[in-house]
Amino acid sequence: MSKAEGSRNLQSKLRPIINYSLTDQVETKLLELFKKEDLRNGDAIPKENELCEAMGVSRTVIREALTRLKTIGLIDSKKNRGMTLTEPDLLIGLDKLLQPKILSEETLQDMFEMRLALEMGIAELVFSRIKPQDIIDLKAILKTEKDYKGDFEMDFEARFHGRIYAIARNNTLLRFQSMLLPIFKYVHDKGLKLKDEEIPKNYVTHTMIVKVLETGNPEKYRDAMKRHLKVHFDRTIKMRKLLE
Amino acid sequence: MSKAEGSRNLQSKLRPIINYSLTDQVETKLLELFKKEDLRNGDAIPKENELCEAMGVSRTVIREALTRLKTIGLIDSKKNRGMTLTEPDLLIGLDKLLQPKILSEETLQDMFEMRLALEMGIAELVFSRIKPQDIIDLKAILKTEKDYKGDFEMDFEARFHGRIYAIARNNTLLRFQSMLLPIFKYVHDKGLKLKDEEIPKNYVTHTMIVKVLETGNPEKYRDAMKRHLKVHFDRTIKMRKLLE
DNA sequence: AAATTATAATATGTAATACATAATACATAA
DNA sequence: TTATGTATTATGTATTACATATTATAATTT
Numbered sequence: 080m081s082k083a084e085g086s087r088n089l090q091s092k093l094r095p096i097i098n099y100s101l102t103d104q105v106e107t108k109l110l111e112l113f114k115k116e117d118l119r120n121g122d123a124i125p126k127e128n129e130l131c132e133a134m135g136v137s138r139t140v141i142r143e144a145l146t147r148l149k150t151i152g153l154i155d156s157k158k159n160r161g162m163t164l165t166e167p168d169l170l171i172g173l174d175k176l177l178q179p180k181i182l183s184e185e186t187l188q189d190m191f192e193m194r195l196a197l198e199m200g201i202a203e204l205v206f207s208r209i210k211p212q213d214i215i216d217l218k219a220i221l222k223t224e225k226d227y228k229g230d231f232e233m234d235f236e237a238r239f240h241g242r243i244y245a246i247a248r249n250n251t252l253l254r255f256q257s258m259l260l261p262i263f264k265y266v267h268d269k270g271l272k273l274k275d276e277e278i279p280k281n282y283v284t285h286t287m288i289v290k291v292l293e294t295g296n297p298e299k300y301r302d303a304m305k306r307h308l309k310v311h312f313d314r315t316i317k318m319r320k321l322l323e
Numbered sequence: 324m325s326k327a328e329g330s331r332n333l334q335s336k337l338r339p340i341i342n343y344s345l346t347d348q349v350e351t352k353l354l355e356l357f358k359k360e361d362l363r364n365g366d367a368i369p370k371e372n373e374l375c376e377a378m379g380v381s382r383t384v385i386r387e388a389l390t391r392l393k394t395i396g397l398i399d400s401k402k403n404r405g406m407t408l409t410e411p412d413l414l415i416g417l418d419k420l421l422q423p424k425i426l427s428e429e430t431l432q433d434m435f436e437m438r439l440a441l442e443m444g445i446a447e448l449v450f451s452r453i454k455p456q457d458i459i460d461l462k463a464i465l466k467t468e469k470d471y472k473g474d475f476e477m478d479f480e481a482r483f484h485g486r487i488y489a490i491a492r493n494n495t496l497l498r499f500q501s502m503l504l505p506i507f508k509y510v511h512d513k514g515l516k517l518k519d520e521e522i523p524k525n526y527v528t529h530t531m532i533v534k535v536l537e538t539g540n541p542e543k544y545r546d547a548m549k550r551h552l553k554v555h556f557d558r559t560i561k562m563r564k565l566l567e
Numbered sequence: 568a569a570a571t572t573a574t575a576a577t578a579t580g581t582a583a584t585a586c587a588t589a590a591t592a593c594a595t596a597a
Numbered sequence: 598t599t600a601t602g603t604a605t606t607a608t609g610t611a612t613t614a615c616a617t618a619t620t621a622t623a624a625t626t627t
Contacts, residue, residue, distance in 0.1 A: 100609070100610090102609085110419065113425075114424075119424070119425075120427070127579070136610080136611085137610060139609085139610060139612085140609085140610065140611085142387070143609090143610095146390045147394045149391075150390070150391045150394040151394060151420060152420070153419065153425070156578090156579065156580095157618085158617065158619055159576090159577055159578050160577095160619065160620080161579080162578090164425070166425070166427050167425060169417065169420055169421070169430065172395040172415075172416065175354065175395060176395060176396070176397065176411045176413055177413070181357075181363075181397070182410070182411070183364070183410050186495060189493045189494060189495035189496060190413070192491070192493050193493070193495065193496055195444070196444030197437070197440050197441065197444055199444040199447070200439070200444025201440045202443070203440075249432075249436050249437070250433060251434065251437065252433060252436065252440070255437075298542075298546075301545065305447070312451075316447075342618095344581090370607060371607075380582085381581060381583065383580085383581060383582060384580090384581065386608090386609090401607090402590055402606090402609075403591060403608070404589095406607090569626105571624105571625080572623105572625070573622105573623080574622080575620100575621085575622075575623085576619100576620085577619085577620080578618095578620105579617085579618085579619100580615100580616075580618095581615080581617095582613100582616090583612100583614085583615105584611100585610100585611080585613105586609100586611080586612100587611090588607105588609070588610095589606100590605100590607090591604100591606080592603100592604085592606100593602105593604075594603070595602070596601080596602090597598100597599085
């Protein structure tokens with residue numbers, strides 16, 4: 080038996096011991112408390128000093144656990160008003176992380192694909208909620224397309240596709256896609272470097288997409304969007320194969 | 324001019340002053356530093372005491388800012404090894420928030436819709452990456468369907484649809500959907516209470532979906548999935564109208 | 568009496584110091 | 598040469614004190 084095997088064997092007998100820090104423990108205890116007490120959005124939570132006494136740890140630890148919960152947007156604190164549970168923002172923190180430089184190629188790829196999937200998948204929602212004003216706005220955006228040439232092309236893309244997302248009347252989704260823009264831009268630019276973009280045969284323009292939104296249905300929209308995004312789909316599929 | 328109007332008027336002249344806490348400032352300064360120094364995943368960052376001196380604030384403040392960055396998974400700390408930048412997990416913290424009780428109806432609705440959209444949108448990715456083993460696994464899952472009746476039906480749904488997501492070979496997406504399960508279950512259950520579920524005419528069963536995955540194409544898959552999810556689409560569209 | 572301004576009380580925010588603890592590097596002994 | 602002991606170091610925890618913003622209450626003015 081090799082040394083490594085012996086170590087593995089020993090490990091299976093004596094499971095590695097995990098030492099949760101006090102802060103870890105306090106954090107989970109707090110979450111349990113909120114659940115147990117069935118606290119709802121807006122409810123006050125115990126004061127720091129009360130928590131210290133109740134759990135028998137220093138205020139330092141309590142505050143560190145509370146800081147974590149504040150960071151994920153679960154609680155909110157104000158001087159003298161104490162702390163309250165708050166409607167958490169699911170996308171909080173995401174904007175700080177969604178930077179190409181700090182994410183791995185694989186995660187970037189993941190997010191890029193997620194956006195592509197959403198772009199196709201929102202068809203039903205879009206058509207169920209679209210209003211005349213949406214078409215008017217989109218046409219207005221179309222008129223500005225020629226102004227965005229070269230490096231600013233991405234800005235136009237963002238405006239256009241962002242406006243389509245807005246039709247779905249789903250605020251979380253809308254914000255999510257706008258946060259993804261830097262990544263979209265990065266992966267897009269990177270793809271262009273690999274090989275000059277060639278316009279595919281059945282390319283669907285932005286104008287045609289608006290036309291479909293005006294007169295078509297979800298199926299036609301997806302068909303159009305699929306052609307519109309064809310280069311991106313092709314690229315992401317090729318990239319993923321390279322990662323394997 | 325009313326009192327409220329006067330206050331608004333005054334406010335437009337004297338913009339409200341926003342007082343960023345020291346922790347806020349340190350946090351942004353740290354992010355700037357990482358960017359400026361072009362630190363990459365795995366690189367060490369200055370020690371707490373160095374940061375104290377450099378910024379002229381107490382270690383308390385430094386640590387609170389660092390705690391925030393740790394919470395969003397941007398840095399990692401180990402005793403004596405100091406702190407290092409780390410590949411952030413985009414979905415960190417999300418599992419603590421994705422609980423029906425603490426989210427508003429609107430956000431729950433948003434997330435539910437997002438999942439529906441993804442379910443439709445992943446078709447291209449799925450068909451570009453599917454392998455024989457995927458079909459084998461799905462068929463195995465199908466055989467267990469009869470075991471999951473009543474309240475456990477949702478577990479089967481999770482297993483089945485989760486396995487489809489897995490075909491897309493997108494880890495972030497896979498984890499995301501699995502985190503959404505509690506919400507899916509909640510909104511689903513709530514919908515059932517409103518009115519007994521009636522099986523629509525062209526309902527597509529799980530077995531049929533597997534068949535399409537085996538022999539069809541993205542378009543046929545989406546068509547099948549759309550019918551399969553019809554009750555959910557109908558409900559979410561109706562719910563959204565109520566919220567307006 | 569009503570409205571404004573001063574005062575006190577309170578809970579979070581910040582500071583400073585000391586010590587505990589885990590991980591590493593180095594020294595030491597078998 | 599290897600395993601064990603020791604020192605060092607940076608983060609983790611504790612304690613105490615004070616600063617500051619907000620609320621409620623009291624005092625003052627008109």
